[in-house]
Amino acid sequence: MVRKESVLGTSLRMRRVASGEVAKGVDRLESAFAETLEDETYRREAGAGVLRDLGENWQMVNVLLTGEDFPATGTEFLPVLGGHHVATTGGPRNVLLVLPPDLVRTTAGFLAGADTDALLARNRSKPRVVGGAPDWMVDQLVARVEAMRPFYREAASAGQAVTKRVYG
Numbered sequence: 001m002v003r004k005e006s007v008l009g010t011s012l013r014m015r016r017v018a019s020g021e022v023a024k025g026v027d028r029l030e031s032a033f034a035e036t037l038e039d040e041t042y043r044r045e046a047g048a049g050v051l052r053d054l055g056e057n058w059q060m061v062n063v064l065l066t067g068e069d070f071p072a073t074g075t076e077f078l079p080v081l082g083g084h085h086v087a088t089t090g091g092p093r094n095v096l097l098v099l100p101p102d103l104v105r106t107t108a109g110f111l112a113g114a115d116t117d118a119l120l121a122r123n124r125s126k127p128r129v130v131g132g133a134p135d136w137m138v139d140q141l142v143a144r145v146e147a148m149r150p151f152y153r154e155a156a157s158a159g160q161a162v163t164k165r166v167y168g
Contacts, residue, residue: 010093013033013053015032016151016162032163049150049154057137062077065119079107083162
């Protein structure tokens with residue numbers, strides 16, 4: 001069975017990869033994401049902490065962290081959408097990004113020092129995120145931010161890159 005619910009609309013998945021995987025090229029990186037569309041691979045990689053799926057609410061997670069949909073500068077944009085654009089496939093909203101190991105370490109540091117309660121208080125009124133969201137959704141967004149901490153911490157300590165795939 002193919003997992004389709006997280007790729008309807010615009011969604012985002014992130015994978016931790018050895019830095020040598022990036023050198024193998026876009027086709028290999030894209031193929032690895034395509035494999036995660038299969039339930040078994042998705043469960044295995046998510047369970048191992050290799051895959052982090054932010055689903056269709058990824059932009060809301062970004063706004064929770066930054067206060068903006070697409071911040072132009074600053075380390076705050078790295079956890080969700082940061083990285084070097086390496087490919088656009090199947091349309092302008094289908095992109096593949098790579099966050100190299102040095103920026104993974106920067107991102108891990110940012111997340112380690114991020115005060116989720118303070119971010120929520122500062123950005124709760126932002127209309128694209130938590131402003132109109134029910135409490136259960138806000139709790140889910142905070143949980144996604146919290147889940148990114150170990151994801152990036154483990155990638156940083158292993159010297160890994162993080163690849164990101166936006167499905168539009």
